[in-house]
Amino acid sequence: MKQIQMQDTYINKIKNLDIKKKYSVLTMGCQLNENDSERISGMLEESGYTKTEDLAKANVIVFNTCCVRENAEDRLFGKLGEVKKYKEENGCIIAIGGCMMQEKHMIQKLHESYPFVDIIFGPHTLQKFPEDLYKAIMENKKIEDILDIDGEIVEGIPTVRExxxxxxxxxxxxxxxxxxxxxxxxxxxxxxxxxxxxxxxxxxxxxxxxxxxxxxxxxxxxxxxxxxxxxxxxxxxxxxxxxxxxxxxxxxxxxxxxxxxxxxxxxxxxxxxxxxxxxxxxxxxxxxxxxxxKLIHLPLQSGSTEVLKAMNRKYTKEQYLNLVEKIKNKISNVQFSTDIIVGFPGETEKDFEDTLDVVSKVKYEQIYMFIYSRRVGTVADKMENQVDEKIKHQRFDKLKKLAENIIEEKNKNYVGKTELVLVEGKSKTNEKVYTGRSETNKVVNFEGNENMIGKILPLKIVSEHMWYLKGKYDNM
Ligand code: SF4
CATH class of the missing domain: 3.30.750.210 (Transcription Regulator spoIIAA)
Structure with missing residues (x-):
């Protein structure tokens, strides 16, 4: 039987169980993880579960983890401490999935310190979640469903979009x-x-x-x-x-x-x-x-050719800048956003200055900045020339200041211009204010109405603020 049909049979079996069915999914990662969480929610809702934000009321709690950044681990362990008491109170099923579960030391830590976790699954076995859940409910045993090989691409998994x-x-x-x-x-x-x-x-x-x-x-x-x-x-x-x-x-x-x-x-x-x-x-x-x-996210990671080499990025500072120039020459009004890691092992003051130099030259619309954190199992974790934490933070603050100055400067150029904004919804803080994003991914707030949600509107930018622009719809 094909994997997806087999899971349908488990979905139907769960649907027919006379049990309380409320669920929560907590996503701790990137957009790929969010996309996976939409599929976990989809499989649960097909099985008859309804979503709750209140963890105390959930009968199934799923953590969808990410192992790219260190604080995701801290968040997971903090939350597991919290949900332990719900498990004791109402016997809810606790499942942990996502790429953190592909790390052997993480599984070991869960076994040793968090034995109350019912299901552990990885990104390659996500589509088998209904089967794992059914077995955890019916057989009352711990499930560990991890594949060490590359998973196949499975189509047709039910999805609930956020x-x-x-x-x-x-x-x-x-x-x-x-x-x-x-x-x-x-x-x-x-x-x-x-x-x-x-x-x-x-x-x-x-x-x-x-x-x-x-x-x-x-x-x-x-x-x-x-x-x-x-x-x-x-x-x-x-x-x-x-x-x-x-x-x-x-x-x-x-x-x-x-x-x-x-x-x-x-x-x-x-x-x-x-x-x-x-x-x-x-x-x-x-x-x-x-x-x-015409906003291209072009991850830089570092502006230093030496550091890029140690990172195994396979481009130099000059090649990156040449690429930016080439794109600018071919696409009019193109803008860039990027990711930068500060404090990679061996990064010297001169290397860091190279990063600042690229930032000054490219003038990004947005920069996602990260302080380098060691990840067990990677080549960089074994490098001996780790940068002192204090220096990493000083460099991070310096980069942040430069990025903010550039963003502030660039925001001024928007004032007086008309931007096409996809209206996403109401502001969370003001009933009358609606919010959307420009093509360059800038948040634009303006006074609008319910009918505008989901439309792309021309908004005149009337003022700029560090993290958003204020717009006006002239036909109002
Ligand atoms: S390109 Fe590099 S940073 Fe991106 S996922 Fe692959 S290894 Fe990680």
């Missing part, structure tokens, strides 16, 4: 790059791309349900189908379009061009690309596809 306007669509899993600080290739396995017809059909369905913005997800989106190609697989896919025509998809660029044609989808974003794979055909596809936002 948002009604914007949706993420995973296009590939895993990573082949082995950046020396990163645990992802060890826990998510090698790159596997989804069939473009499945991606296309999923997005058509989202468009029919009123979704306006799609974010394509993957650890390395611009190497979509590259791994398959290198293994000699036939990647010349023929995708049947909604207009009845057949389109060829054999790369990330051709996928972008195809998704750009989907009626109803108005914005396309993607994260994260790798600078080394940012080929000309991808740049041209972004340029030619009017729905693809």
């Amino acid at each position: 948002d009604k306007i914007k949706a993420s669509v995973t296009i590939m899993n895993g990573c082949n790059n082995f950046c020396s600080y990163c645990i992802v290739p060890y826990v998510r396995g090698r790159e596997r791309s989804r069939n473009p017809q499945d991606i296309y059909d999923e997005i058509i369905d989202l468009a029919k349900r009123g979704y306006k913005e799609i974010t394509l997800l993957g650890q390395n989106v611009n190497s979509y189908l590259v791994s398959e190609k290198s293994k000699g697989e036939n990647v010349d896919f023929s995708v049947k379009g909604q207009d009845g025509l057949v389109y060829k998809v054999n790369s990330f660029a051709t996928l972008l061009r195809l998704i750009n044609k989907i009626d109803g989808i108005e914005r396309i974003r993607f994260i994260s690309p790798h600078p080394k794979d940012f080929t000309d055909d991808v740049i041209e596809a972004i340029r030619d596809s009017e729905k693809v936002c």
Whole structure:
């Protein structure tokens, strides 16, 4: 029996159980994790569960973990302490999934210190959650469902979307790059791309349900189908379009061009690309596809060629800056956002100055900054030249100050201009204020009404603030 049909039988079995069915899913990671959580919620709701934010009332509590950053571990252990008392009070099932569960030392720690956890599963066995849950309920035994090999791509898992306007669509899993600080290739396995017809059909369905913005997800989106190609697989896919025509998809660029044609989808974003794979055909596809936002997330990680080499990033400072120039020359008004790690082992003051230099030159719209934290099992964890914590924090503060100065300066350029804003909903703090995002992902707040939610509106920017812009809709 196919995996997904087998899980349907478990979903039906759980549905028929006469038990209380409330669930909570806590996501502790990146957007890929959030996308996985939507699928865990989907499987639970198909099984008859309804969502509750109140952990004390949940009969199933699922933690979907991430192992990329250290504080995710601290958060998990803190929360496990909290839910232990709910387990004692009402016997709820506690499950932990996500990539942290692929780390052997984590499993060991759970066995030793948190023996009340009922189900442990990994990203490669997510689709088997109904089976694991049914066994935990019926057999009252601990389930450990971890696969050490690369999981297959399973289509057709029920999904409950968190948002009604914007949706993420995973296009590939895993990573082949082995950046020396990163645990992802060890826990998510090698790159596997989804069939473009499945991606296309999923997005058509989202468009029919009123979704306006799609974010394509993957650890390395611009190497979509590259791994398959290198293994000699036939990647010349023929995708049947909604207009009845057949389109060829054999790369990330051709996928972008195809998704750009989907009626109803108005914005396309993607994260994260790798600078080394940012080929000309991808740049041209972004340029030619009017729905693809002209804000490119281009992870820098460090501006120092020496540090980049130690990170195994496979580009130099100059190559990165040349790529930025090339993109700017081909795509008018393009903007950039990035990720930067401060305090990587061996980073000297001169290396850090190189990072500041790139930041000053590129003038990013947004920077996601991280202080380097050691991840067990990575190459960088074994490096002897770890940077002193105090120095890491000093550098972080310096980078933050520079980034904020640039953002403040750039925000001023928005004032007086009209930005197209996708209205996402009401502000949480003021009933009359609505909020949305510009193409460059800036938060824009304005006075509006309920009917505007889900629409792209031209808003005149009247003032700027560090973390948002204030807009005005002239037709009001
Ligand atoms: S590209 Fe590097 S940082 Fe990104 S997931 Fe792969 S190994 Fe990690």
